[in-house]
Amino acid sequence: MLTGVTVEPPGLRERKKLATRTALRAAALRLVARDGLERVTVDQIALAADVAPRTFRHYFSCKEEAVVASAQEGAAALVDRFRARPAGESVLEALREAVVAVMDEGEATSRDHLTVLRLARTTPALQPWQLAVLATAEADLAAAVADRVGESGRYPQVCAAATFAVLRLSLGRWLDGPAADLDALRAEIGAGLAELARGLDRP
Amino acid sequence: MLTGVTVEPPGLRERKKLATRTALRAAALRLVARDGLERVTVDQIALAADVAPRTFRHYFSCKEEAVVASAQEGAAALVDRFRARPAGESVLEALREAVVAVMDEGEATSRDHLTVLRLARTTPALQPWQLAVLATAEADLAAAVADRVGESGRYPQVCAAATFAVLRLSLGRWLDGPAADLDALRAEIGAGLAELARGLDRP
DNA sequence: GGCAAACATGCCGTTCATGCACCTTCGTCT
DNA sequence: AGACGAAGGTGCATGAACGGCATGTTTGCC
DSSP states (O other), X not given: OOOOSOOSOOOHHHHHHXXXXXXXXXXXXXXXXXXXXXXXXXXXXXXXXXXXXXXXXXHOSSHHXXXXXXXXXXXXXXXXXXXXXXXXXXXXXXXXXXXXXXXXXXXXXXXXXXXXXXXXXXXXXXXXXXXXXXXXXXXXXXXXXXXXXXXXXXXXXXXXXXXXXXXXXXXXXXXXXXXXXXXHHHHHHHHHHHHXXXXXXXX | OOOXXXXXXXXHHHHHHHXXXXXXXXXXXXXXXXXXXXXXXXHHHHHHTTSOHHHHHXXXXXXXXXXXXXXXXXXXXXXXXXXXXXXXXXXXXXXXXXXXXXXXXXXXXXXHHHHHHHHHHHOGGGHHHHHHHHHHHHHHHHHHHXXXXXXXSHHHHHHHHHHHHHHHHHHHHHHHSSOOSXXXXXXXXXXXXXXXXXXXXXX
């Protein structure tokens, strides 16, 4: 099992809650990707997700948060894959393989994640919320790194923060660059992580 | 000269504009630090800064942005100090010394910066905006690093992103830790940057 | 002095955001 | 099985936020 939290099967209530949340974030992403952030209201998102407008704010505090929620799932999946990597790999190796694993599997999730990234680059108002998502996932990744190396000091935090920074940069550079295929993205991320592994100082 | 942008002395209009902006961000920080983010309205901030409520949104899109604007000045100062470091120092050395220089000088600015950090830790709604400030400064720092090493590829971006990540983490760890003096903060930042210099991988 | 651009302000409508009360649905206990 | 408590979903009301537009005022430049 990859998710290390809930062991008992979630009840009907939990599943409905998750379904509502998923419907809301999917609707938010779809509408905003189609019409632009400014031309979508919370009411429209709620309507598209078949819930009352008031219900929307039980899940998200604003439409920006709903849009980037898809990226949150991707980041959480990355942490799960990292925890599942064999102990033989070094920390950065395991991280790189986890990234590759996440990209290779969930097609729909992966595409949502990339859609969010594209949106965040063209819509400045989304950037703060996208960064907040990364910061949240960063704490989880730091805990996972701490578990892996058996040490809970500064290193896991620095490692997690630097990794997500490289991930964010690499995706940006990939979207800016000429080659838009996944292999180019893997190479970009690998090169970024290699720089972290090698040490960042320069004379 | 440290600021490498404007060469001609700014006219009266520019100075008044800057004064208004400064008054607004100072008022925002003071009121929010005193009463909490939720209990301060944009109208109150504008009133305290002696401008019309409508004028506020010519400068900031929301009160959160006004509060973290103080941190933006601190980050911009760091980039300036980094550019001023002698060429003999390595990149991370220069960054560390720039941090020390910023902390040692501007007493008022430094305290505002730290106040923002403290607020951002107790007020989750501020976190996205604080991170956005760092991301903006990150681009400037990457450009400065590129100028220093004479290379505009991936390395400057990774270096700037990792540095700001370490800075953010170190300040957080310092605020959490027992010793609240500036020497402890310098040590924390130095240790974090040393980890970046050494390379982050672990077996 | 005069002119054009930029800034500050007021007005107004839309959207956002949240507290409160109520209803429905789910989980659990007996 | 039936009942009860808890939690989610909904509607309503209210205050704040946000942004376009028109207007007066200041600034920079000729």
